[in-house]
Amino acid sequence: MKRITGINVTLWPPKKDNEEARVNGLSLGVAAGGGYMHGVHLGVLGVGAEKNLAGFSVGLIGVGSGENVTGLNIGGLGVGAGENLKGLNIGGLGVGAGEDLIGINIGGLGVGAGENLIGINIGVLGAGAGENMTGLNIGGLGVGAGENLIGINIGGLGAGAGEKSVGLTIGGLGVGAEEVQGITIGGLGVGGEVLKGIQLALGTVIVPRGGRMIGFSASAFNYIRGTQTGVTIGIVNYCWRLKGVQIGLVNIVRDNPKYSKVLPLINVNF
Secondary structure (H helix, E strand, C coil), X not given: CCEEEEEEEECCCCCCCCCCCEEEEEEEEEEEEEEEEEEEEEEEEEEEEEEEEEEEEEECCEEEECCEEEEEEEECCEXXXXXXXXXXXXXXXXEEECCCEEEEEEECCEEEECCCEEEXXXXXXXXXXXXCEEEEEEECCXXXXXXXXXXXXXXXXXXXXXEEEEEEEEECCEEXXXXXXXXXXXXXXXXXXXXXXXXXXXXXXXXXXXXXXXXXXXCCEEEEEEEEEEEEEEEEEEEEXXXXXXXXXXXXXXXXXXXXXXXXXXXEEC
């Protein structure tokens, strides 16, 4: 079979060696399939294209393609693409793409992309990308990106990025990245080599040796093992070099003169 245009009704899955077959129009079957599929596809078990799938697709078990999936796709268990997945995608257990996942993506357990995740992404357990996540990202347990996390990012337990976290980032237990920018809220802690913006945590805001905090941080223990430029408020505030204000019960600036290394209530240096 090379091409079907119109209405295709079948009770049996297509042969696997028919990957160049083109199906255009309405497809109904136990397992609707073909090489390139465009239109409306409804499969009792699932819908699968060997290469590209575009349009409106619904499968009780799943919807997927070996290469690209585009459009509105609903899979009882999952929706997936070997390369790129674009559009509105809803999977009972998960939604995933080998490369980029773009659009509105909702997965019962998780949403993930091998490369970039862009748009509104909601995973009951988690959402993650091998490279960058951009947009509104919500994970019941966590949200994470191998490189950059950009936008509004909410993780029930935590949110993290291998390189930068930029925007509004909220982690139930903590938030961490090499560089954190924007408004960041971590239940137990917020950490990064460079913190820029507003950081709020019940436990600690931490910057490793040689790092920088620029802006405002509030936590029980602000532990800046580098340069603080801005304001910290906490029970204990610690930094190596201060260009701003510390407000708390105990305020420690290692690089200050002896008389002002440790002060109660407030420590100032510009």
